[in-house]
Amino acid sequence: MVGAAPLRLVFFGTPEFAVPTLDALLGSRHQVAGVVTRADRPRGRGQKTSEPPVKARALAAGLPVLQPERLKDDAFLTAFAGLAPDLVVLAAYGKILTDAVLATPRLGVLNVHASLLPRYRGAAPVHRAVINGDPVTGVTIMKMVKALDAGPMVAVERHPIGPDDTSDVVERALAQIGARLLAAAVDALAAGPVPEAPQVDADATYAHRITKEDGVVDWTQPAARIHDLIRGLYPWPHAFTFYRGRRLILLGSAVAQMQAEPAGAADPAPPGTILHAAGDRLELATGSGTLVITQLQAEGRRPMTARDFLAGHPLDAGGILTPQP
Numbered sequence: 001m002v003g004a005a006p007l008r009l010v011f012f013g014t015p016e017f018a019v020p021t022l023d024a025l026l027g028s029r030h031q032v033a034g035v036v037t038r039a040d041r042p043r044g045r046g047q048k049t050s051e052p053p054v055k056a057r058a059l060a061a062g063l064p065v066l067q068p069e070r071l072k073d074d075a076f077l078t079a080f081a082g083l084a085p086d087l088v089v090l091a092a093y094g095k096i097l098t099d100a101v102l103a104t105p106r107l108g109v110l111n112v113h114a115s116l117l118p119r120y121r122g123a124a125p126v127h128r129a130v131i132n133g134d135p136v137t138g139v140t141i142m143k144m145v146k147a148l149d150a151g152p153m154v155a156v157e158r159h160p161i162g163p164d165d166t167s168d169v170v171e172r173a174l175a176q177i178g179a180r181l182l183a184a185a186v187d188a189l190a191a192g193p194v195p196e197a198p199q200v201d202a203d204a205t206y207a208h209r210i211t212k213e214d215g216v217v218d219w220t221q222p223a224a225r226i227h228d229l230i231r232g233l234y235p236w237p238h239a240f241t242f243y244r245g246r247r248l249i250l251l252g253s254a255v256a257q258m259q260a261e262p263a264g265a266a267d268p269a270p271p272g273t274i275l276h277a278a279g280d281r282l283e284l285a286t287g288s289g290t291l292v293i294t295q296l297q298a299e300g301r302r303p304m305t306a307r308d309f310l311a312g313h314p315l316d317a318g319g320i321l322t323p324q325p
Contacts, residue, residue, distance in 0.1 A: 004191040006030045007107070010085040013054040014038045017171055018091035020179035021112055022057055025089060028183055030190070033083040034064040038094050071098045080104060087189065089182060090144065102144060109144035110185055112178040114171065116140060116156065118204035121149035126171045128207040129161060131214075131232030133224065136160055137170065139178040141185045143196065150204070152196035154188075155181045164254070166234040212237040216323045219272035223255045223289035241272070241321045248321070251303050252295030256283065272322060277315040280307035284321065 007030045011022050014037050025032050035058035040051045051059075058065050064083075068076035077100055085105040090097070091112040102109060115125035117140040129137040141155040157177050161170055188194045215233050217226055217240065230239040230253045239250045269275060269285040276283040282293040297303045298313055 004187075007086040007186060007190050008033050008084060009186070010034050010036065010080070010083050010088050010105070011054075011058075012036045012088060012090040012093040012097075014052045014094045015092050016053045017114070017175045017178075018054050018093075018112075019057050020175045021089065021091040021182050022054060024179040024183040025186070026061055028186065030186060032061075032063060033085060034066060034080075036066045036068070036080065036093070039067045039069055071095060071101055077101075087186065089186065091178060091182070096148065097144060099146065102146070107189060110154070110182065110189070111142050111144045111149075111151070112182050113140045113142060113149055114174045114178065115207070116158065117142060117149060117153060118199040118201065120207040121204055122207040123209040125207040126174065127167050127210050127232050129232075130165065130167050130170060131229055133228040134161055137174065139174050139181055141178070141181050142199075150199055150201065152198050154194050154196055155185050157181055164231065166231040168235050210237060215239045217241045217250065217321070218323060219284070219321060220287040223286040223291040226286055226291055227253045227255050241323065242325045243315065243319060243321050245325045247299040247325070249297045249299070249303075250293055250295075251297065252293070254292045254294060256290035256292050270320065272320045274315050274317050274319045274321065277310055277317055279310070280305065282306040282310060282315070 009025055009030050009032050011025060011032055013022060022032070022035070035054060037052045037054045037058070040049050042048065043050050055065050055067070066076060066079055080101065081104055087107040088101070088105045088109040090109055097109065113125065114137070115129065116138040120128055126137070136158055138156060138158040140153050142149070142151040142153045145151040159173055159177060185194065210233070215237050217229065219226070230250050233239050234251060241248050241250065271285055271287050273285040275285055275290060284291045284293065293306055295303055295305055296309055
């Protein structure tokens, strides 16, 4: 790699996940000629317009920033071509690249994808891995092609998912892994062609975009599966349920240890039944096992521990939580 000419790069990315990769490139011997990111959007309750995290980092580094509404716009394509990239690097940009963009850099496009491809192609690989209770995920660096997340792989690294890890914890770890893997891949590509491993399309799964509707809790599911949903949808959009018409947002949970039922024990409570709601213990019946809620919030209120919540929002043992008001 010594003596290989540095590459001229253009970086495509938008959320916080992409910032470590941009930082890694800024700290490398290669030149980041510019950054392409999504347009500023209204965010939060006040709908105040704010800039994407990648834009803020790029401006702080003195880089030119392009924010096209459409990648087919002539003005954008002219400005992009004027950056004369040898290579485009993409991490969670949020739009599918056009043929014109893919064809511009002479070395193509490298993408940082937060899954072990071909598993979880698509928009929400981290959330879906946690929701599904996967024990392992990882990062794949791939060369982009026209098909969604289907290009050949140039680097892969696995990462364990702890039984209580939330999506944000996993995503932060993968962002750091992706930055390191990508920087190494760019160095290797600068020195010459790199080995590529094709994906097995027959093994592909798709990680659909997360919506608020994904958060509805089905209490007939096992406790472990509901626990995975709660941690998979943290910190957004959150799992939720209803109690007597009020929406309750579930932020933290644990699966109670299973105990053998004594002979002659009563039939188990229906799923969604409040089994215990006192002190710091909020226990709920599920389709299989008991779920302990450790943190929650009422609609429009602040997050609370179970103890603090129960002190101000009493729940009746025997009451039923429902998926609808």
